[in-house]
Amino acid sequence: MCKPLWKKRLLAVLVLCFGVQTMLVYSDARSEPLSEVALNGRALWHRHACQTCHQFYGQGGFLGPDLTNAASRVDSARLVSLLQVGSGQMPALHLDETEIAAVAAFLEGMDRPDLGRGQLRLGREGEPGGIQSAFDRAVTEALSEDGGRATAGYAALQTRPCAICHFPFRQSPVGAPDLSMVADRLSPDSITAVLTEGRPQLGMPPPIPALTEEERAGVMAYFEFLNVRRSALEARASELSVRRSLDWRALPWWEYR
Numbered sequence: 001m002c003k004p005l006w007k008k009r010l011l012a013v014l015v016l017c018f019g020v021q022t023m024l025v026y027s028d029a030r031s032e033p034l035s036e037v038a039l040n041g042r043a044l045w046h047r048h049a050c051q052t053c054h055q056f057y058g059q060g061g062f063l064g065p066d067l068t069n070a071a072s073r074v075d076s077a078r079l080v081s082l083l084q085v086g087s088g089q090m091p092a093l094h095l096d097e098t099e100i101a102a103v104a105a106f107l108e109g110m111d112r113p114d115l116g117r118g119q120l121r122l123g124r125e126g127e128p129g130g131i132q133s134a135f136d137r138a139v140t141e142a143l144s145e146d147g148g149r150a151t152a153g154y155a156a157l158q159t160r161p162c163a164i165c166h167f168p169f170r171q172s173p174v175g176a177p178d179l180s181m182v183a184d185r186l187s188p189d190s191i192t193a194v195l196t197e198g199r200p201q202l203g204m205p206p207p208i209p210a211l212t213e214e215e216r217a218g219v220m221a222y223f224e225f226l227n228v229r230r231s232a233l234e235a236r237a238s239e240l241s242v243r244r245s246l247d248w249r250a251l252p253w254w255e256y257r
């Protein structure tokens with residue numbers, strides 16, 4: 001049997017849990033609210049089901065491009081023409097001037113590089129992406145300064161699928177090591193052996209197509225280059241890479257009104 005004191009304590013604990021839960025729910029980080037005009041734009045966004053063809057932060061349909069950063073990419077003349085007469089598979093929606101301004105304000109409110117970037121399917125060339133493309137950009141920059149023979153080595157590796165297994169600055173899930181450490185870890189002879197025969201029994205296939213002697217020399221120079229500039233490259237790559245994870249609650253998208 002429960003004694004009355006025990007019951008009171010249980011009740012107190014339950015009340016406390018409820019209080020803490022309520023506090024957590026209402027203390028979510030929220031972004032600045034959208035302006036009145038932007039809220040009208042969001043209503044139009046829902047009414048015309050833009051999301052069925054477009055994505056925000058990677059979520060939505062895929063017939064049209066990701067619009068996360070459309071505000072900084074699409075100029076107003078093009079937006080007017082798109083929202084009135086359409087383009088290709090983008091239907092003619094015949095929005096009037098006020099409606100277009102509202103949609104523009106909503107797109108503006110959703111474009112928050114501080115929160116994350118969209119998957120720019122029709123994005124600009126060279127738009128920063130994940131760590132691999134950030135690494136490639138950092139390396140290309142550094143090589144263009146004083147790459148020497150390493151430039152040819154990097155080019156030789158770019159035409160082979162090394163990056164499927166070898167990730168920048170960390171070991172990959174298949175156990176392929178960070179290649180920026182190789183020059184430190186292995187003697188030139190062992191590197192030559194790996195670049196010629198691979199280590200098939202350990203999951204490292206021989207390079208296909210095989211590297212010529214000259215390409216191998218370039219690759220060695222490239223490994224040296226990576227080794228010497230490792231920390232500068234890592235810093236630059238992390239600067240160029242883009243955070244894809246996102247605090248969804250901070251997006252004005254989720255508040256319906």
Ligand code: HEC
Pocket residue numbers: 044045048049050051052053054063064065067070073074079082087088089090091093103122
């Ligand atoms: C039936 C699918 C569909 C719907 C619904 C749709 N769009 Fe589109 N939209 C597209 C396609 C496809 C394109 C690419 C057209 C092109 O490039 O010629 C596009 C292009 C755009 C672009 C230009 C993007 C860029 O990066 O160039 C904007 C902005 C845009 N749409 C906004 C909207 C808005 C706002 C709505 C809702 C009011 C909407 N769209 C509804 C399919 C759609």
Ligand code: HEC
Pocket residue numbers: 157160161162163164165166174175176177179181182185186191194195199202203204205207208
């Ligand atoms: C299918 C996955 C895969 C591919 C593709 C691949 N590697 Fe490897 N690589 C590995 C694995 C796994 C190891 C570690 C083998 C071991 O345990 O010794 C490795 C090891 C190496 C090593 C020795 C590193 C060390 O520190 O011991 C070098 C150098 C290397 N790979 C270069 C390359 C190059 C250059 C390419 C492209 C031509 C390439 N790899 C493509 C999986 C791969």
